[in-house]
Amino acid sequence: MIDVSWMTSRISSLVAPSRSAFCMLRRKAALGALIIAAVAPLVIYKFTTTGSLALVDTFAGAEASRLILGDGNGTLFSAVAGWLDRSIDAVARAGGGVFGAITSGVRAVLDALAVALNGTPWPAVMLVIIVTAWRSAGPRAAIFTTAALACIALLGYWPSRWRRSRWSARRPSSASPSAFPWASGSASRAAPSPPPSPCWT
Incomplete structure (x- = not known):
C-alpha cells in the first residue's frame, strides 16, 4: 500500500501557507503601513505649504556637529575626514x-x-x-x-x-637630434639668447 500522507501534507503546505508564514506576512504588512504612515504626512506637509520648517528642508548637520564636538571644533565631516587622512598617511608611511x-x-x-x-x-x-x-x-x-x-x-x-x-614609458627617441643634445658630439652649441629688455627702457 502506498503511503500518500507525506505527499498530501507537502501539497497542503504548498497550497495553504503555514501559520508562521502568515504571521511573517502580517508583520511585513504592518511594518510597511507604519513606514507609509511616517513618511506620507511629511511629504504632504512639504508639498502643500509655502514656508516649511527648516528642519524638514535641510538636515541639521551643523547643529549635530556642534552638539557632539562642541563650539568651534568644526563639523563631523571635517573631523572624520581628517582622521581618515591621518590614518591613510600613517599606513602609507609604514607600508x-x-x-x-x-x-x-x-x-x-x-x-x-x-x-x-x-x-x-x-x-x-x-x-x-x-x-x-x-x-x-x-x-x-x-x-x-x-x-x-x-x-x-x-x-x-x-x-x-x-x-x-x-x-609604457614615454622615452624620447634617440633619432631626434634635440632629444639628447649632449650626445651629438659637437662642441659648438648655440648660445642661449639674452633675456628680453624691459618694455619701459
Missing part, C-alpha cells in the same frame, strides 16, 4: 615599501601585456580572445566577443588604442 613592490609588480605585468599586445599581430590576438571567451563562457559569448572585436576594429579603435599603452 611604503610593500606598496611600492606591489605597484612595481603590477606595472611589470601591465608592461609585459602591453608589449605582447603591441607586438603580436592582430589576428592572433583576436583569435586568442575569441577562443578564451568560447572555452570559458560558451559559443554565445564567443559570438558576442567576435562582434565586439569586429566593431572595435571597424571603428578604428584597435590600432589607436593598442599602438601605444599608457603604462
Whole structure:
C-alpha cells in the first residue's frame, strides 16, 4: 500500500501557507503601513505649504556637529575626514615599501601585456580572445566577443588604442637630434639668447 500522507501534507503546505508564514506576512504588512504612515504626512506637509520648517528642508548637520564636538571644533565631516587622512598617511608611511613592490609588480605585468599586445599581430590576438571567451563562457559569448572585436576594429579603435599603452614609458627617441643634445658630439652649441629688455627702457 502506498503511503500518500507525506505527499498530501507537502501539497497542503504548498497550497495553504503555514501559520508562521502568515504571521511573517502580517508583520511585513504592518511594518510597511507604519513606514507609509511616517513618511506620507511629511511629504504632504512639504508639498502643500509655502514656508516649511527648516528642519524638514535641510538636515541639521551643523547643529549635530556642534552638539557632539562642541563650539568651534568644526563639523563631523571635517573631523572624520581628517582622521581618515591621518590614518591613510600613517599606513602609507609604514607600508611604503610593500606598496611600492606591489605597484612595481603590477606595472611589470601591465608592461609585459602591453608589449605582447603591441607586438603580436592582430589576428592572433583576436583569435586568442575569441577562443578564451568560447572555452570559458560558451559559443554565445564567443559570438558576442567576435562582434565586439569586429566593431572595435571597424571603428578604428584597435590600432589607436593598442599602438601605444599608457603604462609604457614615454622615452624620447634617440633619432631626434634635440632629444639628447649632449650626445651629438659637437662642441659648438648655440648660445642661449639674452633675456628680453624691459618694455619701459
